[in-house]
Amino acid sequence: MRFTLVGNGRMGTQVAQVIGQSGRHEIAAVIDIDTPITPELFRGSDAIIDFTVRDAFLLNLPAILSSGVPVVVGTTGWDDVRETVRSQVSDAGASLLWSSNFSLGVNIFLRTVREAARLISPFPQFDIAFAEQHHTGKADFPSGTALRAADMILEANRRKTTVVRELSDERKLAPEELHVAAIRLGTVFGKHSAFIDSELDEIVISHTAKSRAGFASGSVEAAEWLAGRHRTTPGFYTMDDFLNEKLS
Numbered sequence: 001m002r003f004t005l006v007g008n009g010r011m012g013t014q015v016a017q018v019i020g021q022s023g024r025h026e027i028a029a030v031i032d033i034d035t036p037i038t039p040e041l042f043r044g045s046d047a048i049i050d051f052t053v054r055d056a057f058l059l060n061l062p063a064i065l066s067s068g069v070p071v072v073v074g075t076t077g078w079d080d081v082r083e084t085v086r087s088q089v090s091d092a093g094a095s096l097l098w099s100s101n102f103s104l105g106v107n108i109f110l111r112t113v114r115e116a117a118r119l120i121s122p123f124p125q126f127d128i129a130f131a132e133q134h135h136t137g138k139a140d141f142p143s144g145t146a147l148r149a150a151d152m153i154l155e156a157n158r159r160k161t162t163v164v165r166e167l168s169d170e171r172k173l174a175p176e177e178l179h180v181a182a183i184r185l186g187t188v189f190g191k192h193s194a195f196i197d198s199e200l201d202e203i204v205i206s207h208t209a210k211s212r213a214g215f216a217s218g219s220v221e222a223a224e225w226l227a228g229r230h231r232t233t234p235g236f237y238t239m240d241d242f243l244n245e246k247l248s
């Protein structure tokens with residue numbers, strides 16, 4: 001497959017390396033902040049992979065969708081406009097697959113956290129919180145993965161109803177609030193943990209990325225899947241659609 005990469009930062013370069021080492025794929029173009037974006041730029045590619053920043057992704061999206069080339073989006077920090085993006089994709093008859101984390105390990109971790117949150121739901125003696133650590137170059141907080149985990153915990157646990165990202169000196173955390181904490185530290189690739197606590201015990205479920213390779217290879221595999229889907233059923237997909245098909 002021929003890939004166009006949008007974004008040439010930490011993730012863009014890692015994805016280029018995965019494609020270069022695959023022996024099956026090639027890079028048609030790498031688009032950086034200085035490239036004027038037009039739909040023609042993407043034509044001739046089989047898939048686009050975007051790892052940029054929220055504003056760049058939203059600005060480039062209309063040209064990407066008009067090009068008719070399926071796009072995999074790893075960029076985080078645009079959860080608040082997800083429904084608008086879904087409509088843009090649908091109106092264009094295009095295909096977009098997004099995930100805040102393309103690592104297979106993280107996706108297994110997230111499903112484990114969801115199950116733990118469900119299991120403790122009937123037992124008020126268990127409380128739950130979530131934390132993430134990332135390198136100091138990360139622009140958004142909490143991470144997209146932590147926000148996804150929070151959504152899953154709220155869905156699975158009837159005792160938690162809202163997310164608190166930052167504590168206040170003015171008041172205590174309410175029992176129905178889920179604390180999601182972020183730490184920015186050195187060069188950490190990404191660490192996510194769910195903490196469950198009772199008077200009698202503590203359960204900690206953690207995932208630590210050992211490099212960016214898992215994010216990059218997951219995005220390329222997702223792009224291969226999306227290119228196939230785009231031929232028969234264009235649409236707005238997530239990593240869950242891809243994984244559910246693999247698991248079925």
Ligand SMILES: NC(=O)C1=CN([C@@H]2O[C@H](COP(=O)(O)OP(=O)(O)OC[C@H]3O[C@@H](n4cnc5c(N)ncnc54)[C@H](OP(=O)(O)O)[C@@H]3O)[C@@H](O)[C@H]2O)C=CC1
Binds near residue numbers: 031032051074077099
């Ligand atoms: N889904 C997943 O599995 C993962 C997601 N991420 C997410 O991916 C995103 C990128 O992360 P990372 O690579 O570490 O960040 P970087 O800051 O290293 O890279 C972002 C790149 O985007 C470039 N850029 C900015 N504006 C534009 C534009 N208009 N057109 C093209 N390129 C542009 C930046 O250029 P310049 O430096 O010149 O501004 C920079 O090179 C983040 O949102 C992060 O949270 C990260 C890891 C895994």
Ligand SMILES: O=C(O)C1=N[C@H](C(=O)O)C[C@H](O)C1
Binds near residue numbers: 100134142145
């Ligand atoms: O910016 C990063 O580095 C990462 N961002 C993603 C996120 O926001 O969840 C995924 C990964 O943890 C690395």
